[in-house]
Amino acid sequence: MIPVLELQNLSVDLPLGGFLTRGGLPILQDVTLSVGRGESVALVGESGSGKTTLARAVMGLQAISGGAVRFDGKAVAGRDGFARLRRDAAMMFQDATASLSPRLTVGYLVTEAFRIHRQPLPDPARTARELLATVGLPPAIAHRYPHELSGGQARRVGVARALALRPRLVIADEPTAGLDVSVQAEVLNLMADLRRDMGLAYLIITHNLAVVRHVADRIVVLYLGRVVEEGPTAEVFAAPAHPYTASLIAAEPKPDPRKRRADLAIRGEVPSILRRPKGCEFHTRCPLARDVCRLTAPDLRPTTSGRLARCHFADQHQE
Template sequence: MTDELLAIEGLGVDLPSGGWLPSRGRPAINILSGVTLDLKRGETLGLVGESGSGKTTLARAVLGLQPISAGTLRFDGAPLESGSDFRAIRRRTALMFQDAAASLSPRMSVGEAVVEPFVIHRAPAGDRRAKALDLLAEVGLPPEMAARYPHELSGGQARRVGVARALALKPALVIADEPTAGLDVSVQAEILNLMADLKDRHGLSYLIITHNLALIRHVADRIAVLYLGRLVETGPTAEIFARPRHPYTQSLIAAEPRPDPRLRRADLAIRGEVPGILRRPTGCEFHTRCPIARDICRSTAPALHTIGTGHFARCHFPETTKKGG
């Protein structure tokens, strides 16, 4: 058995340019290109980037919910190529949705929602009511919660129900899309502590998609940074926060709110708007917003440079970038 649970190699995703209408010969829109990542057993990998960077598309591709146009996927050493391959691994994976309340059917009680994975996958659950109560107890919810409906839940309670449902089939991998979105700071801490406790208790691996760098700084073992569907930097969390090597990563870290405005890094602020994917910049796609862009950045796409053990950055000048802290 290898330590590698999930392996993504050269992943590409294209979408039709015509939407619901026929494309009429127009080229497909490239969403993801050349993404190579791995996730080890018991590891938490944070996937960060601005809206539209392709984070959720990557998660959907991993689960077979989004067809891929290039590259390969492997889960626990087995290739994911056909519909049956993805159906098989969905029993070993779970997805925590960004809007926990909206992901619950208003017609189903909490108890019914929690055991719904057993119904979908036709898995034996024994006494389903007892199983629902056990799962709710594991995420810190009382038994009477099983009779409630989604509109009766607070944001934190709905999030805990989502965690309980994700745990139902004892997954190896949990993909959490913005797991603390819309929650008060104190409730965010409770959810993160719960996820950490469940990870240790069940040996879970997490792929966490988030904009919240303060969150990912404290929970992730490694970070992967996406920009316009390209992986621009990946490496150990502590190392990336101590010395990020890609200007985009530096800018994201510099944009974190600081209690003292004198500590803000104006020289690392991201300039301009995210370019449209229909008109991608030539060369390095970040050069239109990069504070250190040079002529080569405008004409030539950079290669992925090895910075250190497990640390990579896609930049022409990874050794000359400024510290983002």
């Protein structure tokens, strides 16, 4: 079956505005990933890992410097290609309130996609009501302005708007950032229901591992713009193949005072993309780094358990 979304060796460079210097600073390097029909894939990494850049590159909001984006098996290129992609794929932004045009009512905003793509919209008020009902909001919300919504409501409006043209893929950038625990649970349940009812595929970008465990079938871990591990969520959480993934899982605060960590899982900070470490880029923070890691960069290779990891010793950690 052809995946909904495929990224093939996608690279994004930040242009360096020099007069003589050409090229740029690599933000994303050779990222290959796919999202199948109805599948939910999580993209995980710290800030600076390039995950938001990746989402923007997919939607054509960020120029790519290499590789290809394929949607439904067809390469996306040019204005028409992205126009079609933007109809069949939708994006949810991290700051839901800020992503709603402030002077327009919710009713207009959720139906705007019909107007943009010149789709028939015989009864806008009714369509708005139906979309709001899908995400569990009362019809009266249609007359509100974005600044009058609570964080959870704005998030739901963002979902409703993303669903307007029945997309096949939703890219969600930190879908629960800034939400209270109880509201976060409501939003995650809603996303799960929609996936079941509408056959949506998700690409979820987040650093919240608890969320990932709940909603993702597969997880892709990014470090400094490269994929360092990829595999089914349950397997990755049970036995991470890359030490970075293991550190991220260990670093997550557990809501159980009896399971406090004694020591630190990971030290230091993500290095600046201006000074990428030589060899394996994670060796500066890796608790298991050896000499070879400082010299030779590992490739993204299949492990014995059939996952992908960018580590010289991937198979050894798992044992």
